[in-house]
Amino acid sequence: MAALTIKDIARICGVGTSTVSRAINDDPGINPETKERILTVVEEFHYVPNNSARNLKVTDSNTVGVLVKGRNNRFFQSMYADFEQELEQAGYDFTFKEIAYNENELLEAEAMIKEKRLKGIIFLGGMIENPDESLARLDVPYVLCTVAVNTRLAKSSSVGIDDEKESYKIVDYLIKKGHKRIAVIVGQRRDYAVGRRRMQGYVRALNDNGIIFDDSLVIYQRDDLPDYSEANGYAVMSEFLKSGKEFTAVYAIADLLALGAYKAIYDAGKKIPQDYSVMGFDGIEITKYMHPALTTVRQPIEKIVKESVDIIIKEISGDRTSRQVYYETELVEQDSVIEIL
Numbered sequence: 001m002a003a004l005t006i007k008d009i010a011r012i013c014g015v016g017t018s019t020v021s022r023a024i025n026d027d028p029g030i031n032p033e034t035k036e037r038i039l040t041v042v043e044e045f046h047y048v049p050n051n052s053a054r055n056l057k058v059t060d061s062n063t064v065g066v067l068v069k070g071r072n073n074r075f076f077q078s079m080y081a082d083f084e085q086e087l088e089q090a091g092y093d094f095t096f097k098e099i100a101y102n103e104n105e106l107l108e109a110e111a112m113i114k115e116k117r118l119k120g121i122i123f124l125g126g127m128i129e130n131p132d133e134s135l136a137r138l139d140v141p142y143v144l145c146t147v148a149v150n151t152r153l154a155k156s157s158s159v160g161i162d163d164e165k166e167s168y169k170i171v172d173y174l175i176k177k178g179h180k181r182i183a184v185i186v187g188q189r190r191d192y193a194v195g196r197r198r199m200q201g202y203v204r205a206l207n208d209n210g211i212i213f214d215d216s217l218v219i220y221q222r223d224d225l226p227d228y229s230e231a232n233g234y235a236v237m238s239e240f241l242k243s244g245k246e247f248t249a250v251y252a253i254a255d256l257l258a259l260g261a262y263k264a265i266y267d268a269g270k271k272i273p274q275d276y277s278v279m280g281f282d283g284i285e286i287t288k289y290m291h292p293a294l295t296t297v298r299q300p301i302e303k304i305v306k307e308s309v310d311i312i313i314k315e316i317s318g319d320r321t322s323r324q325v326y327y328e329t330e331l332v333e334q335d336s337v338i339e340i341l
Helices: 006-013 017-024 032-044 051-059 080-089 105-116 163-176 194-208 230-242 255-267 285-289 301-316
Strands: 063-069 093-099 120-124 142-145 158-161 182-185 249-252 277-279 296-298 324-327 330-332
Touching (some): 006 017, 006 032, 017 032, 063 301, 080 093, 080 301, 105 120, 142 301, 158 163, 158 301, 163 194, 163 249, 182 194, 182 230, 230 255, 249 255, 301 324
Parallel strands (some): 120 142, 142 158, 158 324, 182 249
Antiparallel strands (some): 296 330
8 A cells, every 4th residue: 555645644634734734743723633633544544754745845835824923822823723724725835933022023934934935924913113114025925914004004915903993992882881990901011013002992982082091090911921811811900909999890902811800800809790891802702601701892803814815815826916904893792891870
């Protein structure tokens, strides 16, 4: 019997070849169940990767990379399967790399393009001041996905949401429910990307509703804990509650921060929403199972990913028309916010 190839393993498991490669190379972003299924087949058939074939694949790559600004960001990680599916349906392989917020995405992109022989690259998350200038030296097409751009005059193709506008929507909703003392868990003090945009929406909503901004209600994430994590939300909310500041609602700019804030509030002997209303941002699956279910806004992940992939494929094919696509979020009213008089 001829030795199995990576395509044979992919066919047996019902996945793409890039998924098999990611499983074999212990890629942390792959679904654990999928990985286990693939490795079981690999072991059963005694599959051994062909280094010659692998080297040939690198030389003749048909791969699109996703460079992720933010390690272990579960919101971004929830998009990986969609990226892989969309790219594989279009005939491309998928690879990704996560980098820290303080790392230089341009240098990392150049290294990734060279190492993987990428056909194109999608930047996911973070902020790029002037992409038309800073990314001009890249020799492959690129798309900015959920990346905060310093100016809307940028011609670089981008897909995402208007973070300031959608954050405004959340705070305005809380105000319409009668809340005036609204605490907000934002990014770290050095966060000039999503955290700053959502903070700007918070401030503008207060001003438009005649409420004076109180900086003592601003809760910054700690820089010694993972960004946008439950641990960070718990730590900063616990500390804030001990300060004795008066507030009736807290808006966490990410659902995972809200999850941490939930535990801090319960550990302080308080109840949601009877004592404090809580609102999140992103609309991840876990919000339905929180107690009470978290009121939030849902980002249209599938649309964002599909549009990003459609654009990068068009650009790879030679259509370098600049496209900027922004989607609305969906308000998901659940059980964590009450109306007050």
